[in-house]
Amino acid sequence: MRWGPQRVAPDRWCFRLWAPGAESVSLLVEDRAPVAMPVVGDGWYAIEAPAGPGTRYRFALADGREVPDPASRAQSGGVHGWSVVTETARPAPMAWAGRPWEDTVIMEVHVGALGGFAGVEAELERLARIGVTAIELMPIAAFSGSRGWGYDGVLPFAPLEAYGTPGELVHLIDRAHALGLMVLLDVVYNHFGPDGNYLGLYAPRFFHSEIDTPWGGAVAVDEPAVADFFCENARMWIEHYGFDGLRLDAVHAIGNPGFLDTLAQRVRAALPPERHVHLVLENEANDAARLCAGLYDAQWNDDFHNTLHVLLTGERESYYADFAQETTERLARSLAEGFVYQGEPTRNGVGAPRGTPSAHLPPSAFVNFLQNHDQIGNRAFGERLTTLVAPEPLRAAMALLLLSPQIPLLFMGEESGSRTPFLFFTDFHDELAEAVREGRRREFSGFADFADEAARTAIPDPNAQATFIASQPRPGPDADAWEDFVRGLLSLRFEHVVPRLAGTVSLGARVVAAGAVEARWRLGDASILTIAINFGDGPASFVGAPGQPIFASGSPREPASITVWRQDP
Secondary structure (H helix, E strand, C coil): CCCCCEEEECCEEEEEEECCCCCCEEEEECCCCCEECCEEECCEEEEEEECCCCCEEEEEECCCCEECCCCCCCEECCCCCEEECCCCCCCCCCCCCCCCHHHCCEEEECCHHHCHHHHHHHHHHHHHHHCCCEEEECCCEECCCCCCCCCCCCEEEEECHHHCCHHHHHHHHHHHHHCCCEEEEEECCCCCCCCCCCHHHHCHHHEEEEEEECCEEEECCCCHHHHHHHHHHHHHHHHHHCCCEEEECCHHHCCCHHHHHHHHHHHHHCCCCCCCCEEEECCCCCCHHHHCCCCCCEEECHHHHHHHHHHHHCCCCHHHHHHCCCHHHHHHHHHHHCCCCCCEEHHHHCCCEECCCCCCCCHHHEEEECCCHHHHHCCCCCCCHHHCCCHHHHHHHHHHHHHCCCEEEEECCHHHCCCCCCCCCCCCCHHHHHHHHHHHHHHCCCCHHHCCHHHHHCCCCCCCHHHHHHCCCCCCCCHHHHHHHHHHHHHHHHHHHHHHCCCCEEEEEEEEECCEEEEEEECCCCCEEEEEEECCCCCCCCCCCCCCCCEEECCCCCCCEEEEEEECC
């Protein structure tokens, strides 16, 4: 690895910085005089110096500005403070080899809202008892302040100080593995946050200034040193910390599928063949090609969520407008083929085409969810479905999520019927805090409920500590009933679906009535899985399947009902 400090002797480390735009670079080690770093080729500066774990250092530019190491493995004093020499490599290979992708039931969590790495670790036994097999951490890379969603990180190699130490993160992962749980990590490779990103000062080639994005110039992943930066970051989390996989945030904003393929190839080539490591994409482009070459396991399927959300809530504004017409047909297509949009124009036929054909992909190539951090937190008041939808249809939707052959994802608190919001929160100050606050309110100006300024000012301030505290999940009033319900569904999933998921193919889905769909799949052992779901206002006549259903909630012909059959070959 070229980025970040590397041990070269027991008490000596090599420090490197790619700074092709800098006139000079000096190494600053705390309590020592600065030392000029020689140029070693292609914009790289490097020097060996006495150091050990815990040594604090940073770099000085020709104009006197002092900057952290962009590949710092830990920080002291925040993203503007000192970088810390940290030994992240494991002393010995892990005995844990992971779990097959077909086993996966994901619980997405925000580390800060649960009390840091130690707080997440305290939840593991309970989640394992419910039937969760993987926890997914929202981004943990260092960002400005001590609270935030994590998608504005600026030091991708350094776990946020407020969450705990690198050693505590390793302990969390080891404890999860001991309980049979995988640990996945959300990583952001498409942009940096607005506070604490110094790369442009000394490495302007890190960005394409001529390609505009919402966060400034596009990240130049076609530059070899930049590609190395992110590939080495991915490898560090998996090889050194022991993560079982990564979810790559918003890769449509990278705009370079070749880089995505290279990253996956390099990660997988570095791992022993027996190790199960899973790579998942978030990609608004619905690019099925990225899921066909054996490099990426799956993609988050917003289409499934958006379609079901319209059926459950009746909401049709903003991006839900793309799912407001022929909604039942769209649910059927999502269950049968994955993506709803497979090249069709958005905005009811007048927008840009979106997506590529996906019917050839296995159901396990799609991560489905009823809620996640985006779909709750991007609401003005962060409401969960427990406050928007009646219990009966919500339970039917949960059964559909957990018994369908797609990979299910839950959001922290969903398993216990939490009614606490999950709001958008940050920890910025001064002008940046005001810009974020006003930007958040402006984001909802196109919604009818927030057409006037007075309504928009009621939206919680992202920078207020109270907003963060309100977002910490608490069990709902019927938490025990919800956990029993989810545990029972996951028990059925692992009895009837998971052992047969490899090799599953869709047999199609049909619209039975408004809001009612019947879907069928041939599982890997040739048994047939049939699901009849009715979110409509009236009865529906399903064909069903012979024999006793493995799960039923309500009459299969009535609203807010679901029936699931598995028929042996």
